[in-house]
Amino acid sequence: MNSSDGDRLYRFLFEDFPIRGQWVRLEATWEEAQSRRTDPAPVRRLLGESMAAAALLTAGIKFEGRLNLQVEGDGPLRLLLAQCDHHLHLRATARYDQDLPAEQLDFGDNGRLLLALEGQKPGERYQGVVPLAGDDLAGAIEHYFTQSEQLPARLLLAGDAHAVVGLLLQRMPGDSPDEDAWNRCNHLLDTLSSAELLQWPVETLLRRVFAEETIRLFDPTPVSFRCRCSREGVATMLRQLGEAELQDILREQGGVTVTCEFCGRDYGFDAVDVGQLLVDATPPSSGLTH
Numbered sequence: 025m026n027s028s029d030g031d032r033l034y035r036f037l038f039e040d041f042p043i044r045g046q047w048v049r050l051e052a053t054w055e056e057a058q059s060r061r062t063d064p065a066p067v068r069r070l071l072g073e074s075m076a077a078a079a080l081l082t083a084g085i086k087f088e089g090r091l092n093l094q095v096e097g098d099g100p101l102r103l104l105l106a107q108c109d110h111h112l113h114l115r116a117t118a119r120y121d122q123d124l125p126a127e128q129l130d131f132g133d134n135g136r137l138l139l140a141l142e143g144q145k146p147g148e149r150y151q152g153v154v155p156l157a158g159d160d161l162a163g164a165i166e167h168y169f170t171q172s173e174q175l176p177a178r179l180l181l182a183g184d185a186h187a188v189v190g191l192l193l194q195r196m197p198g199d200s201p202d203e204d205a206w207n208r209c210n211h212l213l214d215t216l217s218s219a220e221l222l223q224w225p226v227e228t229l230l231r232r233v234f235a236e237e238t239i240r241l242f243d244p245t246p247v248s249f250r251c252r253c254s255r256e257g258v259a260t261m262l263r264q265l266g267e268a269e270l271q272d273i274l275r276e277q278g279g280v281t282v283t284c285e286f287c288g289r290d291y292g293f294d295a296v297d298v299g300q301l302l303v304d305a306t307p308p309s310s311g312l313t314h
C-alpha cells in the first residue's frame with residue numbers, strides 16, 4: 025500500500041475518448057470523522073461512503089462553495105448528510121432512530137437523494153432531487169446522474185474501519201470516436217473486487233483494470249476533515265429560539281448545551297452567557313429588522 029495516497033483525491037482522463045474519473049482515499053479524514061461520533065456499524069459505513077462520494081462529486085465541479093450530498097427518508101434512518109467544500113474539507117452526519125435494525129438500513133418508502141451546491145454569495149444555490157433508487161448509496165448517486173445530468177456515471181465505494189475509497193467514472197458530453205468505450209470501461213470495473221478497490225493505490229488500480237487504455241493521471245489534491253461550527257453560529261441559532269424558550273431551558277437545566285451534530289463538540293452557555301446573547305440580539309435603534 026502506498027501510504028502517501030491517504031487523504032488524496034486524484035483526477036484522471038482517458039486520452040482516446042470523453043470519459044473522465046476521480047479517485048479518493050480517506051484515512052485520517054475518516055478516522056477523525058469516526059472518532060467524533062458513536063454510530064452503529066451500518067450508519068458508520070454509510071457516513072464513510074457519503075464522505076468519499078461528496079469529495080468525488082465536488083472535485084468534478086468548477087465551483088467555489090459547498091456541496092451537500094443528502095439522503096432523506098421516513099424509515100428508521102431519516103437523514104444522511106455529507107458536506108464538502110471546494111478546498112475538499114469534509115464533514116458528515118446522520119439522524120436515525122435509536123432502535124435502528126443492526127444490519128438492514130431503511131430510508132422507508134419515500135426516500136430521496138438531494139444534491140445541492142451552495143455558493144459563497146447569498147442566494148447562490150442549485151439543487152437537484154431524485155427519488156431514492158438502486159441497492160446502495162453508489163447506485164442512488166448513479167441514478168441521480170442518469171436522471172439529472174442525462175449522462176451516465178459509475179461510482180464504486182468501499183470502506184472499513186481504517187479507510188474509505190471511492191472511484192467515479194463519468195461519460196462527458198460530446199461524440200466519442202470509440203462508441204464502445206463506456207460499456208467496455210464498465211465491464212472492466214465489474215472485475216474489480218471491493219477488497220482490491222480498498223487496497224490498491226490509484227496507479228495500480230488504473231494499470232490493472234484499464235491495462236489497454238491510455239490514461240492521464242493528474243497530481244493529487246489533499247482532502248481533510250473540517251467542521252465549520254463555531255460558538256458564534258450556535259449563539260445565532262439560540263437567539264432564534266427566543267428568550268422565553270431559552271429561559272425555560274435555563275430553569276430546567278441550569279444552562280444551555282448545544283452539541284454539534286457533525287463533530288460532536290459541545291458549546292455551553294450559562295445564565296450570564298444567555299443574557300449576553302439576548303442583549304446582543306437587541307435590534308439597533310434605527311429599528312431595522314430582518
Ligand SMILES: [Zn+2]
Pocket residue numbers: 251252253284285286287288289
Ligand atoms: Zn462541529
